[in-house]
Amino acid sequence: MYVTGHNRPTVTGHTMPAPAALKENSDRSPSVSIRDVAREAGVSYQTVSRVINQSPSVKSSTRETVLDAIARLGFRPNRAARALAGGPVQSVTVLASNTSLYGFAAALEGIEEATREVGFGMAVRVVESIGPDDVRDAVEHALEPAGAVIVIAFDRPGVAALECVPFDVPAAAMIPAPTEKEVPRRPSVWIDEYAAAMDATRYLLGLGHETVHHLSIPTWTGTTRRMSGWLAALKEARVPPPKPMHGGWSAEWGYEAGEKLARDLKVTAVLCGNDDIALGAMRAMHEAGRAVPADVSIVGFDDVPFARFYTPALTTVRQDFKALGRACFATLMSFVDPARAARGLELPEARLVVRESAGPPPGAPRGSSQRRGAPSLAGKRKRATAQRP
Amino acid sequence: MYVTGHNRPTVTGHTMPAPAALKENSDRSPSVSIRDVAREAGVSYQTVSRVINQSPSVKSSTRETVLDAIARLGFRPNRAARALAGGPVQSVTVLASNTSLYGFAAALEGIEEATREVGFGMAVRVVESIGPDDVRDAVEHALEPAGAVIVIAFDRPGVAALECVPFDVPAAAMIPAPTEKEVPRRPSVWIDEYAAAMDATRYLLGLGHETVHHLSIPTWTGTTRRMSGWLAALKEARVPPPKPMHGGWSAEWGYEAGEKLARDLKVTAVLCGNDDIALGAMRAMHEAGRAVPADVSIVGFDDVPFARFYTPALTTVRQDFKALGRACFATLMSFVDPARAARGLELPEARLVVRESAGPPPGAPRGSSQRRGAPSLAGKRKRATAQRP
DNA sequence: CTGAAAGCGCTTACAG
DNA sequence: CTGAAAGCGCTTACAG
Numbered sequence: 001m002y003v004t005g006h007n008r009p010t011v012t013g014h015t016m017p018a019p020a021a022l023k024e025n026s027d028r029s030p031s032v033s034i035r036d037v038a039r040e041a042g043v044s045y046q047t048v049s050r051v052i053n054q055s056p057s058v059k060s061s062t063r064e065t066v067l068d069a070i071a072r073l074g075f076r077p078n079r080a081a082r083a084l085a086g087g088p089v090q091s092v093t094v095l096a097s098n099t100s101l102y103g104f105a106a107a108l109e110g111i112e113e114a115t116r117e118v119g120f121g122m123a124v125r126v127v128e129s130i131g132p133d134d135v136r137d138a139v140e141h142a143l144e145p146a147g148a149v150i151v152i153a154f155d156r157p158g159v160a161a162l163e164c165v166p167f168d169v170p171a172a173a174m175i176p177a178p179t180e181k182e183v184p185r186r187p188s189v190w191i192d193e194y195a196a197a198m199d200a201t202r203y204l205l206g207l208g209h210e211t212v213h214h215l216s217i218p219t220w221t222g223t224t225r226r227m228s229g230w231l232a233a234l235k236e237a238r239v240p241p242p243k244p245m246h247g248g249w250s251a252e253w254g255y256e257a258g259e260k261l262a263r264d265l266k267v268t269a270v271l272c273g274n275d276d277i278a279l280g281a282m283r284a285m286h287e288a289g290r291a292v293p294a295d296v297s298i299v300g301f302d303d304v305p306f307a308r309f310y311t312p313a314l315t316t317v318r319q320d321f322k323a324l325g326r327a328c329f330a331t332l333m334s335f336v337d338p339a340r341a342a343r344g345l346e347l348p349e350a351r352l353v354v355r356e357s358a359g360p361p362p363g364a365p366r367g368s369s370q371r372r373g374a375p376s377l378a379g380k381r382k383r384a385t386a387q388r389p
Numbered sequence: 390m391y392v393t394g395h396n397r398p399t400v401t402g403h404t405m406p407a408p409a410a411l412k413e414n415s416d417r418s419p420s421v422s423i424r425d426v427a428r429e430a431g432v433s434y435q436t437v438s439r440v441i442n443q444s445p446s447v448k449s450s451t452r453e454t455v456l457d458a459i460a461r462l463g464f465r466p467n468r469a470a471r472a473l474a475g476g477p478v479q480s481v482t483v484l485a486s487n488t489s490l491y492g493f494a495a496a497l498e499g500i501e502e503a504t505r506e507v508g509f510g511m512a513v514r515v516v517e518s519i520g521p522d523d524v525r526d527a528v529e530h531a532l533e534p535a536g537a538v539i540v541i542a543f544d545r546p547g548v549a550a551l552e553c554v555p556f557d558v559p560a561a562a563m564i565p566a567p568t569e570k571e572v573p574r575r576p577s578v579w580i581d582e583y584a585a586a587m588d589a590t591r592y593l594l595g596l597g598h599e600t601v602h603h604l605s606i607p608t609w610t611g612t613t614r615r616m617s618g619w620l621a622a623l624k625e626a627r628v629p630p631p632k633p634m635h636g637g638w639s640a641e642w643g644y645e646a647g648e649k650l651a652r653d654l655k656v657t658a659v660l661c662g663n664d665d666i667a668l669g670a671m672r673a674m675h676e677a678g679r680a681v682p683a684d685v686s687i688v689g690f691d692d693v694p695f696a697r698f699y700t701p702a703l704t705t706v707r708q709d710f711k712a713l714g715r716a717c718f719a720t721l722m723s724f725v726d727p728a729r730a731a732r733g734l735e736l737p738e739a740r741l742v743v744r745e746s747a748g749p750p751p752g753a754p755r756g757s758s759q760r761r762g763a764p765s766l767a768g769k770r771k772r773a774t775a776q777r778p
Numbered sequence: 779c780t781g782a783a784a785g786c787g788c789t790t791a792c793a794g
Numbered sequence: 795c796t797g798a799a800a801g802c803g804c805t806t807a808c809a810g
Contacts, residue, residue: 031786031787033786033787033788034787034788035787043796043797044796044797044798045787045788045797046789046796046797046798047795047796047797049788049789049790050795050796053789057795057796058795058796059795059796062795062796077787077788078473078786078787078788079469079788080468080469080470080472080473080786080787080788081469081473081786081787081788081789081802082787082788082789083469083788083802084467084469084470084473084786084787084788084789084801084802084803084804085787085788085789085790085801085802086788086789086790086801086802087788087789087790088789091512099488099494099497099498099501100489100491100494100495100497100498102489105488105489105494106489108488108489108513109488109489109515112488112513112514112515113515116514116515121482121512121514122512122513122514123480123510123511123512123513124497124501124511124512124513125501125505125510125511126498126501126502126505251694251695251698255698276695279695279698279699280698282698282700283698283699283700283702286700305640306640306665306668306695309640309644309668309669309671309672310668310672310699310700311671311672311675311699311700313672420802420803422802422803422804423803423804424803432780432781433780433781433782434781434803434804435780435781435782435805436779436780436781438804438805438806439779439780441804442805446779446780447779447780448779448780451779451780466803466804467802467803467804468804469802469803469804470786470802470803470804470805471803471804471805472786472804473785473786473787473788473802473803473804473805474785474786474803474804474805474806475785475786475804475805475806476804476805476806477805
């Protein structure tokens with residue numbers, strides 16, 4: 001009895017309005033060209049071109065006249081023509097393996113905003129991890145209409161895509177923080193989560209936990225900056241590091257890993273590679289009858305928008321992927337159109353946000369919970385500049 | 390002591406590789422044109438054009454020769470030129486007020502997949518709700534490189550954007566399910582959640598709740614199909630409907646609304662307009678000391694990927710926005726390129742997914758919990774076709 | 779089935 | 795400061 005039964009199609013198509021209706025609604029002819037504007041303004045079409053390209057060498061009175069004509073006619077330049085005629089780059093194609101996971105989606109938002117502000121278009125192409133050929137295909141396909149490329153290279157497919165972008169195409173990438181000696185081969189931006197991961201681990205240790213386990217995000221270099229920070233904090237406290245686990249980015253994987261960890265009663269604190277993993281791990285703990293944070297503390301990474309609404313609210317490390325997206329576009333612009341590139345961008349650092357999912361270990365003596373003191377949570381910002389060495 | 394202190398810039402830019410390096414990595418000259426291919430293949434460039442456009446009127450041996458030359462030279466057609474020369478539409482611009490909220494992001498994913506499959510490009514432009522002029526601006530801006538437009542018109546800014554799309558531009562929209570008499574003015578797709586909302590409400594009533602409250606998503610028509618379904622189930626049970634609340638889409642708003650509801654001890658069941666609102670409401674209940682589902686039952690809408698990992702796992706109504714995105718692109722294609730449009734698309738219906746966040750009201754007599762029987766949860770699918778009446 | 783023409787709407791040089 | 799030329803890489807007709 002609870003089953004739906006519509007009489008209406010769930011997907012419908014309606015015929016396009018009749019041509020007559022079309023005319024009424026468009027207040028200008030489909031194609032007003034610069035020649036039309038030129039005629040209207042009584043100048044040559046080259047002058048119109050100069051005006052729309054903000055050329056400084058146009059008398060201001062002429063400019064006014066042209067601008068008026070443009071407004072009257074509702075003219076807007078044709079991007080295809082501009083691109084074809086060798087005009088400046090006006091669009092970016094973003095290559096990513098995913099567009100809905102938090103980090104990716106937020107980065108995309110940042111890029112979109114930044115492109116919009118300077119009148120760029122933004123195309124998006126998902127690159128799946130089928131194989132090198134497919135990646136190359138995807139890249140080439142994506143490049144066609146685009147002037148420039150941004151690759152979200154947080155994961156394997158992303159990195160593969162980045163490597164397939166021909167070097168004659170202006171490109172910038174968002175990458176995992178490289179280690180000290182690594183030098184990205186492309187203009188790149190990243191958030192270095194080393195210090196924040198160290199903070200988070202110290203915080204857990206400070207709460208009285210014997211050790212801290214780590215559920216890592218996937219890595220193809222065998223390590224991540226998050227992992228290094230975790231390791232460093234453990235080393236600092238002379239605690240032998242437990243073997244980190246890794247295998248996926250998702251809550252599903254976090255759940256599976258959490259199930260394993262839940263069986264070991266000595267596990268009382270887990271630093272997760274991202275909030276999705278943390279959510280899955282919390283769920284697994286709950287199902288195993290291990291209360292969070294009473295029995296086991298969970299700390300995430302990223303601070304997804306919903307983290308503060310979880311129960312318990314998730315203690316996590318905040319990262320500003322949106323700002324990172326903007327920064328990436330800015331560094332791309334510094335090559336493509338230096339004059340218009342954003343300068344002195346502020347990229348907030350990753351920082352620990354303490355909420356409810358971590359606490360003292362079970363049976364910890366009262367007072368040991370602040371053994372090493374609580375971390376400072378004041379928003380620390382650092383001025384970072386997209387620079388060209 | 391927990392404060393970060395990097396020595397490395399968080400944002401870096403690296404110089405572009407030297408021209409020499411560029412050459413090495415690009416296995417073809419930057420611009421191989423159809424004329425180059427024609428020369429290589431020993432045919433005229435028109436023939437090349439025919440081959441890349443899958444014209445049937447090319448001798449297959451000629452086609453082979455040309456395809457060979459294309460592969461050898463690494464030729465790929467220039468989209469700008471194709472568009473300018475009046476070639477067929479090859480790209481879509483998606484207009485949306487948001488790209489990261491679940492429904493929007495999932496729809497975008499579906500559109501992207503569908504475009505990729507047919508070799509279309511996809512641009513994305515966020516339309517902010519600043520004012521009609523800005524929307525029109527955004528639309529016109531977005532249209533430039535694009536051949537066609539898809540508007541995600543779930544909310545006000547989306548609807549405003551849709552209305553600004555000139556009728557001479559092929560466009561399709563994803564809209565809230567219209568009421569019986571409404572006739573969308575554009576080719577549109579939607580999910581009708583009436584029946585599922587009714588199911589959910591009946592389910593709650595069946596659990597023994599006196600009534601069901603509703604935290605609605607924003608609406609500009611005063612109602613939604615979700616609300617109608619909720620109302621219908623209440624009416625069916627002869628329960629006078631409590632006044633629905635609305636004000637936002639977010640967990641923040643759900644939290645605020647939940648705080649108010651938590652004060653009223655007679656509130657034992659809440660149907661939320663989406664899962665974010667539900668998450669916020671659950672959190673508010675938790676903070677108010679009202680256990681979910683022991684004291685109050687919460688049901689969401691959408692089934693976001695994390696709903697099953699929440700604690701309690703969220704009982705909600707699943708909607709397939711990704712499929713909706715694909716369907717929308719398919720209906721657009723049926724106008725733009727009927728031959729290549731996907732047919733007989735399957736769009737899963739919205740359906741209730743029972744998990745843990747709803748249960749009998751506090752103090753309910755044992756056995757009343759199934760008063761009206763449990764809903765069938767079997768996946769019901771319905772064949773829906775993108776049709777042109 | 780294939781070739782020669784004209785042109786899409788712009789932008790760069792190049793002239794004055 | 796402004797105008798006349800050539801051409802970006804393709805696609806449509808139109809011819810044969």
